[in-house]
Amino acid sequence: MTADSQVPSLTLNDGNRIPQLGFGVFQIPPDETAAAVRTALEIGYRHIDTAEMYQNEAGVGQGIRDSGVDRGEVYVTSKLNNGFHKPDDARRAFDKTLEALGFDYVDLFLIHWPLPTLYDGDFVSTWKTLEEFKSDGRARSIGVSNFQIHHLEELARDTETVPAVNQIEVHPYFTNDAVRAYGIDHTILTEAWSPIAQGAVLTDPVVGQIAQKIGKSPAQVVLRWHIERGDIVFPKSVTTERIKENFEIFDFELGDDEIDALTELDKGEAGRTGPNPDTFDYIPK
């Protein structure tokens, strides 16, 4: 199986293309990251999602080099850490991200969190700094993560560039549909983080019944739900069999009833596994 034959690409609002399925590396220890990334690339993944906060950008770069796959064939995303929102700090942090990866560009660079209670609520100057990285070509595309609708409205009011993506928590227990709908209306693609809710949705009886009926695993059913809703996903695993399983989601389709049954599992705010972006203010030491 190759990435070319299986994984659809979506077109971003700046004309660049992104593979709809990737591999996430959150919580993969730095010394295990290169091996996991290499395994994912050998299976066929061509999109890796990392962040400075994950402390494993160096492992991502190493894994790509170890795999023998050309840098140009792999879509690499990283993110600005929370302590670096001031423009000069963001410039230094972006240089360090490229240095850690060992590449002279990233395909996509994101503001990791809006942090509206910090920096006097100013993420606009941070976004304008990311616009510089896009202009100089070191970030092919730029986007945001964990932005609520009102944060996106503020960027739309005060800046020139519409984010290419908004990477937000989405899974059947937290469908986050209002933020997704804003994205659809404003050419911002949604990237769904924790797409299987770190495993929490896999034991849901509705997921289990659909999986049994169509002869696929619970994880495959949930990842397919994301794909058919048009979102970008990058499940994380350090287990080779699961990395393979999560890649094999392009040889079946869900029916409308199955999509609806999964969407109806939404618990609203109670379904979040992660922090609320309106109050999250964590700055790593």
Ligand SMILES: NC(=O)c1ccc[n+]([C@@H]2O[C@H](COP(=O)([O-])OP(=O)(O)OC[C@H]3O[C@@H](n4cnc5c(N)ncnc54)[C@H](OP(=O)(O)O)[C@@H]3O)[C@@H](O)[C@H]2O)c1
């Ligand atoms: N922007 C943000 O703020 C943000 C926040 C969170 C995540 N993310 C991104 O989204 C990516 C994915 O989210 P995530 O890592 O939080 O969670 P996830 O992908 O929803 O779930 C990962 C967990 O599920 C297990 N798993 C994976 N595939 C499985 C399968 N087929 N069957 C059973 N269990 C399976 C993994 O176990 P093993 O590894 O032990 O196999 C791991 O414990 C991250 O890696 C990161 O790139 C971004």
